[in-house]
Amino acid sequence: MSIPFIDLKTQYARIAGKVDQNLRAVLESGAFINGPDVSRLEKRLAEYCGTRHAVGCASGTDALMMALMALGVGPGDAVFCPPFTFMATAEVVALLGATPVFVDIDPVTYNMDPERLQEAVRAVEADDPAIHPLPAHTARLTPKAVIPVDLFGLLADYSALLSVAAAHGLLVVEDAAQAFGATVEMDGATRRACSFGQIACTSFFPAKPLGCYGDGGACFTDDDELLTLLQSVRVHGQGADKYQNVRLGITGRLDTMQAAVLLAKLDIFDEEVALRQQVAKRYAELLGGIDGLTLPTVPAGRVSVFAQYSIQASSAAHRSDLMDHLGREGVPTSIYYPVPLHLQPAYANLGYAPGSMPVSEAVAARIFSIPMHPYLTAEAQEHIAEVLAS
Numbered sequence: 053m054s055i056p057f058i059d060l061k062t063q064y065a066r067i068a069g070k071v072d073q074n075l076r077a078v079l080e081s082g083a084f085i086n087g088p089d090v091s092r093l094e095k096r097l098a099e100y101c102g103t104r105h106a107v108g109c110a111s112g113t114d115a116l117m118m119a120l121m122a123l124g125v126g127p128g129d130a131v132f133c134p135p136f137t138f139m140a141t142a143e144v145v146a147l148l149g150a151t152p153v154f155v156d157i158d159p160v161t162y163n164m165d166p167e168r169l170q171e172a173v174r175a176v177e178a179d180d181p182a183i184h185p186l187p188a189h190t191a192r193l194t195p196k197a198v199i200p201v202d203l204f205g206l207l208a209d210y211s212a213l214l215s216v217a218a219a220h221g222l223l224v225v226e227d228a229a230q231a232f233g234a235t236v237e238m239d240g241a242t243r244r245a246c247s248f249g250q251i252a253c254t255s256f257f258p259a260k261p262l263g264c265y266g267d268g269g270a271c272f273t274d275d276d277e278l279l280t281l282l283q284s285v286r287v288h289g290q291g292a293d294k295y296q297n298v299r300l301g302i303t304g305r306l307d308t309m310q311a312a313v314l315l316a317k318l319d320i321f322d323e324e325v326a327l328r329q330q331v332a333k334r335y336a337e338l339l340g341g342i343d344g345l346t347l348p349t350v351p352a353g354r355v356s357v358f359a360q361y362s363i364q365a366s367s368a369a370h371r372s373d374l375m376d377h378l379g380r381e382g383v384p385t386s387i388y389y390p391v392p393l394h395l396q397p398a399y400a401n402l403g404y405a406p407g408s409m410p411v412s413e414a415v416a417a418r419i420f421s422i423p424m425h426p427y428l429t430a431e432a433q434e435h436i437a438e439v440l441a442s
């Protein structure tokens with residue numbers, strides 16, 4: 053039995069008619085840049101997430117970059133990020149000359165730990181690494197923003213994180229690259245991913261819960277001024293006129309072809325989120341009794357979109373045995389993430405020592421992901437469970 057890690061072919065077979073029709077319409081119109089499908093998609097994305105505005109862009113990384121540029125993040129600013137995430141979360145901070153300050157994760161949800169955030173902000177405010185590990189810096193840093201990540205499709209603990217941010221005047225940029233479609237019950241209402249912070253960001257990389265057929269992403273905001281700034285930054289800081297440049301920006305536009313694909317995929321997205329719940333429930337039933345495995349936990353009131361189904365083995369050696377065994381039985385696996393960002397060579401200049409983010413380091417040594425997508429069959433899941441149990 054050969055099982056795909058993510059099954060985009062079965063999905064395409066379902067929506068081929070609509071995707072092909074949408075793409076043909078773009079080809080025939082010749083409106084490849086900012087065609088009508090881009091604004092159509094932006095309207096639907098904002099409605100879906102419950103925000104006033106959505107701004108399509110070229111990738112999740114560009115979405116984060118544009119968000120920080122619109123918020124004026126730059127040299128001297130401390131931006132708090134989890135170390136257990138994809139490279140891009142902290143990369144955009146460093147590219148803008150600001151300083152990533154890493155904040156360890158909660159061992160159960162793998163998302164930023166609000167108590168550690170509180171300590172990290174106090175440490176920056178007091179310029180005292182005895183309170184919380186700080187990156188190497190020459191001049192004093194100003195606490196400016198926090199980028200909570202909704203890892204593996206599960207929303208971070210926004211009620212706690214937003215109150216720490218409010219208490220310290222931090223801007224909030226939600227990194228929902230993995231969590232489009234996730235929800236949480238909060239203050240008596242259902243809140244969706246991409247609706248938290250001054251600006252939220254997502255990615256439409258093909259493997260994401262809502263993915264296109266190339267690179268794509270979006271920013272979300274309720275603020276009209278930030279909307280104007282995001283739209284300007286997206287096209288080289290353009291002003292009222294196309295060739296008036298009032299600030300620095302990037303080439304951050306979302307391709308019209310990708311918008312056309314996403315419009316077709318949005319039609320079946322809710323159904324796919326429901327299918328992901330079924331797949332996750334079946335995994336919980338099949339794997340729950342296996343010794344030495346820690347399955348994902350979804351706290352009450354939250355719905356994860358399971359961008360990954362990540363489990364922890366009991367040790368690094370146990371993980372490598374399980375992954376080898378699964379591989380031999382035709383089950384692909386992957387490790388998200390083997391090295392936390394504070395220990396990546398790219399951030400060596402920040403001077404973080406091994407042991408400084410103990411939870412991220414322990415999780416990185418034991419975690420691995422098994423196939424997860426809406427079209428995973430019960431038969432395939434039973435096979436995966438049998439291999440893991442043996």
Ligand SMILES: Cc1ncc(COP(=O)(O)O)c(C=O)c1O
Binds near residue numbers: 113114229
């Ligand atoms: C948490 C997180 N942030 C940002 C990104 C960047 O998105 P993209 O690959 O679309 O640039 C990703 C993508 O993998 C991600 O997982």
